[in-house]
Amino acid sequence: MKNKNQKYWKSNLKIVFSLLIIWFVSSFGFGILFSDYLDQFQLGGFKLGFWFAQQGSIYVFVVLIFLYVWLMKRLDKRLSEEEDK
Amino acid sequence: MSTQVLTYLFVGASFALYIGIAIWSKAQSTNDFYVAGKGVHPVANGMATAADWMSAASFLSMAGLIAFLGKDGSVYLMGWTGGYVLLALLLAPYLRKFGKFTVPDFIGERYYSKTARKLAVLCLIFISFTYIAGQMRGVGIVFSRFLEVDINTGVIVGMAIVFFYAVLGGMKGITYTQVAQYCVLIFAYLVPAIFISILMTGEVMPQVGFGSTLVDSNIYLLDKLDQVTRDLGFSAYTENVKSNIDIFCITAALMFGTAGLPHVIVRFFTVPNVGAARQSAGYALIFIALLYTTAPAVSAFARMNLIDSIQDQPYSSSPSWFKNWEEIGLIAWKDKNEDQKIQYSAGNALEDIKPNYIEGKGSSGERLLANNPDLSNENEVYIDRDIIVLANPEIAQLPGWVIALVAAGGLAAALSTAAGLLLVISSSISHDLLKKTYMPQITEKQELRYARIAAAIAIGIAGIFGIYPPAFVAQVVAFAFGLAAATFFPALFLGIFYKRLNKEGAVIGMMAGLIFTATYIIYFKFINPALNSDEYWLFGISPEGIGFLGMLLNLSLALIVSSFYEPPPEEVIEMVDEIRRP
Numbered sequence: 001m002k003n004k005n006q007k008y009w010k011s012n013l014k015i016v017f018s019l020l021i022i023w024f025v026s027s028f029g030f031g032i033l034f035s036d037y038l039d040q041f042q043l044g045g046f047k048l049g050f051w052f053a054q055q056g057s058i059y060v061f062v063v064l065i066f067l068y069v070w071l072m073k074r075l076d077k078r079l080s081e082e083e084d085k
Numbered sequence: 086m087s088t089q090v091l092t093y094l095f096v097g098a099s100f101a102l103y104i105g106i107a108i109w110s111k112a113q114s115t116n117d118f119y120v121a122g123k124g125v126h127p128v129a130n131g132m133a134t135a136a137d138w139m140s141a142a143s144f145l146s147m148a149g150l151i152a153f154l155g156k157d158g159s160v161y162l163m164g165w166t167g168g169y170v171l172l173a174l175l176l177a178p179y180l181r182k183f184g185k186f187t188v189p190d191f192i193g194e195r196y197y198s199k200t201a202r203k204l205a206v207l208c209l210i211f212i213s214f215t216y217i218a219g220q221m222r223g224v225g226i227v228f229s230r231f232l233e234v235d236i237n238t239g240v241i242v243g244m245a246i247v248f249f250y251a252v253l254g255g256m257k258g259i260t261y262t263q264v265a266q267y268c269v270l271i272f273a274y275l276v277p278a279i280f281i282s283i284l285m286t287g288e289v290m291p292q293v294g295f296g297s298t299l300v301d302s303n304i305y306l307l308d309k310l311d312q313v314t315r316d317l318g319f320s321a322y323t324e325n326v327k328s329n330i331d332i333f334c335i336t337a338a339l340m341f342g343t344a345g346l347p348h349v350i351v352r353f354f355t356v357p358n359v360g361a362a363r364q365s366a367g368y369a370l371i372f373i374a375l376l377y378t379t380a381p382a383v384s385a386f387a388r389m390n391l392i393d394s395i396q397d398q399p400y401s402s403s404p405s406w407f408k409n410w411e412e413i414g415l416i417a418w419k420d421k422n423e424d425q426k427i428q429y430s431a432g433n434a435l436e437d438i439k440p441n442y443i444e445g446k447g448s449s450g451e452r453l454l455a456n457n458p459d460l461s462n463e464n465e466v467y468i469d470r471d472i473i474v475l476a477n478p479e480i481a482q483l484p485g486w487v488i489a490l491v492a493a494g495g496l497a498a499a500l501s502t503a504a505g506l507l508l509v510i511s512s513s514i515s516h517d518l519l520k521k522t523y524m525p526q527i528t529e530k531q532e533l534r535y536a537r538i539a540a541a542i543a544i545g546i547a548g549i550f551g552i553y554p555p556a557f558v559a560q561v562v563a564f565a566f567g568l569a570a571a572t573f574f575p576a577l578f579l580g581i582f583y584k585r586l587n588k589e590g591a592v593i594g595m596m597a598g599l600i601f602t603a604t605y606i607i608y609f610k611f612i613n614p615a616l617n618s619d620e621y622w623l624f625g626i627s628p629e630g631i632g633f634l635g636m637l638l639n640l641s642l643a644l645i646v647s648s649f650y651e652p653p654p655e656e657v658i659e660m661v662d663e664i665r666r667p
Contacts, residue, residue, distance in 0.1 A: 009665055016174045023170045027163045032332050036325070045296040045305030050323045053159035054151075054381040055292060058166045058374050065173045065367040072178075072363060076667045 008079045015071050019064050026052065026060040088485035092232060095486075095493040099269050100246055103500070106265060107250030107258045115533050118255030119186040119512045125260055125355040131368025133263035134352045136270065136497070137505035138165075138343075138369070139376060140216070141223025144270060144498035149473030151384035152391075155314070155322040158384065160335045160629075164566075166370065166377050167336070168343025171574075173366035176344060177353040179581045181362035182664040186354065187512050188347040188573065190521070195580040197657055198588040199522055204595055206513045208572045209347045213506045214546070215565045216348075220506070221551025223499040226471065227492050229413060240551035243500060244544055251504045251511075252540050259504045260355060266497035271375055273494020277478045277487050278379045281386045284481060291382035310389055318431035318462070322388065327627075334630030341636050342566030345573035347513075348505045359667045387473050390480045395427045395466070400449035403427060406479035411452055414442065415469035418451050419458045422465075425449050432462025440467050503547060511540035564606055567632025571598030575639040583644075584661050590647030598639030605631045 030038060035049030043051050116123065125133070143165070151158030183191055189209060193202030221240055228239025250258040278291040286306060288294035298305050311321040320326050327335075343349065352369075353362045394404055400418060407427075410416040417440035418427060425448070435456040445453045458465075475495065478487045515536035520527060527535070572595045579586045579594075606628045609621075626634060652658075 005662065005666060012665075019174060020170075023167065027167050028333060028336065031159060031163055032329060032336065039323075043296065044293075045298065045307050047307075047323055050156055050159075050307075051296070053156060054162055055378055057163050058378055061166050061170050062367070062370050062374050064170050065363075065370055068174055069360075069363045069367055072667070073360065076360070079667070 004079065004082055008075065011075055012072070015068065015075070019068055022060065023064055027057040031057045088488050089233065091486050091489035092492045095489045096232065096496060099265075099493045099497060102265055103246060103250060103262045106262045107254045110254050110257045110261050115186070115516075115529050115536065117257045118533055118536055119354075119508075119516065123355060123357055125357075127356055127361045127365035128368050129260070129264050130352060130356050130361075130365040131372055132267040133260045133355075134349065134365065134369035135372035135376075136263040136267035136501040137352055138349055138373060138502070139270065139498055140502035141220050141495065141499035143376065143380075144274065145223050145226070145474050145495050146471050148380045148383040148387065148477075149470040151381055152388040152473050153470055154326075155320065156325050157327050157332065158381070160332055160339065162377055162381060164336045164339025165343060166373060168340040169366055169370040169373070171340060171344040172349065172353075173363060173370075176350065176577055176581070177362045177366050178359045178667075179664045180350060180577070181353050181356065182359050182667070183660075184354075186516050187509070188350050188577075189513050190516065191580065192573075192576055192591070193521065195657065195660070196576075196586075196588040196591045197654060198592065201576075201588055201592050201595070202522065204592065204599075205573070205576070208568060208595070208599060209513050210510055212346065212565045212568050213348060213510050214550070217503055217506050217547040218550040220499045220503040221547055224496060224503075225551055227475070227495045227499070232492075237552050240548055243496070243503075243551070244548040247500055247504050247507065248541065248544050251507050251544070252537050255536070255540075256351075256355060256508055256512075259501075259508055262504070263501045266501040267372060269497040270494040270501075271372070273490045273497070274376050274474075275379060276490060277481070277483055278383050278386075280483050280487065281390075281477065281481045282382065285386055285389070291386075292378050295382035295385045306385060306389065310385055313389070313392055317392070317429065322385070328625055330625050331622075331627050331630055334626045334633045336630075338570050338630050338632035338636075339566050341570035341574045342632055343569075345569035345577065346565075347569075347573065348502075348509045350573075350577075351509055351512075352505070383474065383477060387477050387480065390477075391468075391473075392429060394480055396429055397426050399426050400451055401425070404480070406476050409479075410469075410472050410476060414440065415472045417442070417454055417467040419454060419456070419465055419467075420447070420449065420451070421458050421460070421463060427465060428463055429466045430462065430464045432464045433459045434464045434467045435459055438467070507540055507543045507547065510543045511536050514539040564603070567602045567606060567629070567635060568599060570632035571602040571635030571639055575636055575643060579640070579643055581661065581664065584658055585652055586643060586647050587650050587653045589650040590643040590645075593646045594639040594643030597642045598635040601638055602632050602635035605635075 030049065030052035035053055038049035038052065039047040041048040147161055150161065180191060185191065189202050189205035192205040193199065224243040225236040225239050228234055229236045232239070250262050279289060282288050282291040282294035285299060286294035286297040287300050288297050295306060299309060307323055311323055314322045325332065353365065356362050356365050395407060407416060411418070417435065419434055435454065436459050437456055441455040443453050443455045447453050475491060478491055515532055519535055520532050575598065576591050576595055609628045
């Protein structure tokens with residue numbers, strides 16, 4: 001029982017950590033630190049770095065949360081199946 | 086029908102709706118009053134969270150700020166949305182699993198300490214009242230400009246409405262009125278944005294329009310805007326002025342602050358289970374993103390239209406919105422070169438920046454000012470940034486009903502946030518201070534009565550802030566986020582993710598974060614504002630971004646101090662294990 005909980009917690013941490021890396025890269029990375037560099041590329045009428053800072057990062061955030069919801073649902077299901085055994 | 090009649094109609098209809106919902110959803114128990122019976126559907130909670138979160142500042146001020154800041158304004162866009170990722174992944178599901186009523190409740194039980202609980206209540210009250218002051222100013226602006234009533238009357242009407250549904254309905258009443266308020270405010274924000282986008286670029290979606298070419302030309306809007314702003318002596322619209330480290334820290338402070346704001350966290354206590362808490366954070370962010378991705382488009386359109394419609398116009402034939410806002414005192418014009426025309430460019434138009442009007446009219450009919458002109462530049466126009474969203478439909482010459490809609494939306498944004506804040510203040514007093522600390526013998530019925538009394542008193546205080554607005558409203562917003570980042574976020578995060586953290590570590594960490602952040606902001610904003618520039622800032626970080634350092638200080642001190650003291654008792658460890666399971 002204890003073992004299963006620890007395993008669940010570890011997988012949870014792995015999911016959270018990977019998603020937070022994407023969170024960091026899309027906002028602090030593309031939107032701030034490398035934004036000036038990305039500005040040399042165009043996305044329609046936007047400079048790419050500017051687009052990430054004012055639009056792109058927000059879209060990424062929304063996708064990340066729903067990805068998290070989906071991954072955790074799968075993980076929770078696996079836990080409850082193991083507990084039923 | 087005139088715009089003013091339409092405005093009365095829209096505002097009146099929306100108020101009637103809020104009151105109707107309040108009567109329908111009266112709270113019966115403390116469970117209803119604090120957390121809406123824990124039965125709110127994730128989508129409804131997402132909408133309520135979005136309305137709770139998007140305040141008068143988001144609705145009225147943000148697009149205006151970005152219009153003047155250009156790319157530097159991105160800190161607000163990323164900062165006020167990115168925090169939801171932290172909230173969804175690191176806090177909301179676990180705090181829901183914990184299953185109690187308030188944020189200080191978690192801190193008090195996790196750190197088995199009344200000191201920690203009282204410290205948390207203190208931070209919560211301070212953060213929430215700072216925030217409310219801004220909402221009441223928003224209500225005042227909308228009422229005075231569009232309904233042409235006295236600001237004080239406006240604030241009192243606003244207070245009466247909030248009083249009615251917050252005191253009667255508690256969290257249950259607030260939740261369902263917030264759902265209605267979200268619908269009003271998002272509709273009010275999108276309609277003018279879509280209109281303007283079509284007028285300027287031919288694109289329906291503002292998010293696309295602002296990256297498109299202008300109608301009848303093949304020049305991209307943003308390129309044109311860069312060129313125009315540069316020609317007038319401003320920095321180019323799509324380039325940063327602030328240093329990267331400052332932008333980084335401000336964004337981080339806003340994100341971690343968002344995740345630590347009690348009135349947002351408590352919304353996730355109202356859903357039925359952990360899965361619903363996760364989902365509801367996702368829905369909340371979709372609803373928020375709808376406004377936050379539109380806002381920068383509104384900013385770019387507004388900046389462009391603003392320059393186009395006043396530059397080199399004779400004052401006598403300037404657009405009516407220019408004169409209307411001058412009448413309210415949020416626009417001023419000083420004809421420096423005496424050519425009777427308006428010239429707008431970089432720099433302050435007036436010495437002492439804010440206009441100080443005197444009786445009488447100038448030769449073109451403008452309001453006279455006591456200020457001397459600032460002769461270091463050629464700019465003749467003072468514009469308060471708060472008016473951009475409200476003035477935008479007028480500047481773009483949209484029909485009267487759109488203007489009326491925006492007024493109702495601004496009120497919805499201000500009232501919904503004020504109600505959410507009042508609720509966390511009242512529940513932290515009745516539940517954490519009275520029931521859990523000083524008067525443990527009171528019954529549930531008495532607790533509910535105290536919660537209502539506390540809500541009523543808090544509304545009174547908020548109203549006083551609205552009628553006598555402290556001069557530093559704009560300054561203290563940095564406070565709310567900085568303090569939430571430096572106090573609540575680390576305490577909640579470590580409480581869940583680090584079992585070994587004991588009460589000594591948590592209390593000292595929170596105190597250090599609080600004192601460090603508050604001292605830094607008070608020093609630069611109030612004691613020595615003359616030194617408030619990057620030469621004197623610690624590592625070049627402005628007071629707006631210092632909450633991030635405060636948070637790091639809190640985290641490291643909490644970990645170090647913890648290692649010198651006993652680990653937490655067995656039942657606390659078990660509690661943490663329990664909240665980690667779904």
